[in-house]
Structure formats: C-alpha cells, structure tokens
Amino acid sequence: MKIVNKVRQMQVLSDKFKKEGKKIAFVPTMGYFHKGHLSLMERGRELADILVISIFVNPIQFGPGEDFMEYPRDLERDLSLAEGVGVDVVFIPEAEEMYPPDYQTYLEVTGLTQHLCGLSRPGHFRGVTTVVAKLFNIVKPDIALFGLKDYQQYIVIKRMVRDLNYDIEVVGCPIIREEDGLAMSSRNTYLTPEQRKSALCLYQGIKLAERLVREGQRDAKIIIKEVIDYIESKPYTQIDYVKICHPETLDDLEYLNDKALLALAVRVGKARLIDNTILEVR
C-alpha cells in the first residue's frame, strides 16, 4: 500500500494507472475508520482495478464552534485497516497542501444545500463540494463511493458531478449499523454510555415511522410528530430536524404516495448524529 502526501505526486500516479488502462475507484474519507468506511472500500475494491482512498479532515466543511479540533483521528489504525481491505493508495495531504495561504476558489451546489443539514450547518456543503472537487481533480477516479448515511452529501455530490460534467460514476453504499441499529459514525465516540443508549432513538424513530407507513399512515406531519415525540422522550436528545422529503429534490412532502426520504439530525450530548431511510408506500 502506497502513501502519498503531495497533490502532484498523486496526480502523476493516477495518470500512470490510467495510461496502463486501469480503472480507479476512490473513497474520500476523514479517517477514524469504522465498518461503514471499510464497506465503501470493499465495494470499491470489487468495482475497479485500483483502489485509492484519501484521509483528510477538511477544515472548510466545519463551521465555527463545530468539532474540527476534536474530530477523532488515529492514522496508524486507519492505515492498518486500509491495508487489510486491499487499498492500493492512501492520499493524506496536509491542510496547507490543499489550501495554501492564497487559496480563493470555492464550489457550491445551490438548491439541494438549502435543505436539511444545509440549514443548520451553513457553509458545510460548500466545504464538502470544494474538497471533493479538488480530490476528484487530484485522484482522477472513474468511480467514487459515498455512504448513504450522509444522504444529502451523496445527492449534492451526484448533482455536482452531473452539473460540472465530471466523468465519474458516483456510487452510494448502504448505511452500516451496529448490532442494535445505531448507524456507524466516527462521532459515536463522543457518546457516554448513557448517551449511547439514547442515541438509539434515531434508529427507533425510523422503525416507528416505517411501522406507521406500513399501517397506512400517509400524512407526513403526523409521522414526523410521532417520531419527534418519541425522540424527545429520551434523555440527552435535542432535535435539529426530522423531515420527510422528496428523495431527489429534498423538498418537503406533505403526503407520502411513493418513495419519501425520512431524514433525522439529533444532538445527543455533544454528538450531532444523522440517520435516514427511504419510506416506501406499497
């Protein structure tokens, strides 16, 4: 497994792979790997000849007062896990390599970012799309893989790829959960044992909504209220949003008549957790 720190070195390496006719799969990450990250890498391994990952805690996608400084990091462990799933190249740039002091260019997807996490984390998606666009230009992948836990990120990036004509296939991979249902996230490490119990309310809220839909409920307001009441009954929780929206436009839906995205963001202690599912009306 090769470790690359410099942008130019990564670009030259990717050009070499391309000249050899090799297909590159790319998994961008902020490190501190869990099974969710590893599942993206495993899928990438299956889909291409070369598997490149990046580890970079991107400062510009964190707002003031957010957890950039505390974001968990363990490079040694990450490298050994990456090696275990057969990663070929790990790109680990320094912040100054990605954003030199005179850096001035940012990229923004407009409409889709005016919903869900875009409202409570202003500037977050601008930071994500800017870094992902840069990483695409550096790694030059044929395929890029993203976890569906960050559903909005996935569709924002798909839109960026479509609007800017990147010749890259964006693949969304299923949410990986702990045995009891909690979606895996690097931020779960912030939870105390008591908060960890409460954190299950996101998954339980999803199960509750699915049951209501199965029983025939189609009114989004009623489903949302039930989920909110359930989450609020758990200690340490503070809801950021519970929304039912169109899975592609992210516009709020009043009634369910086909597929709808149920998306939740809840603070549990100091961890801001997100989860989602597609509710299907049969």
Ligand code: PAF
């Ligand atoms: O999902 C993440 O870990 C990050 O938002 C990403 C895509 C690596 C960009 O920094």
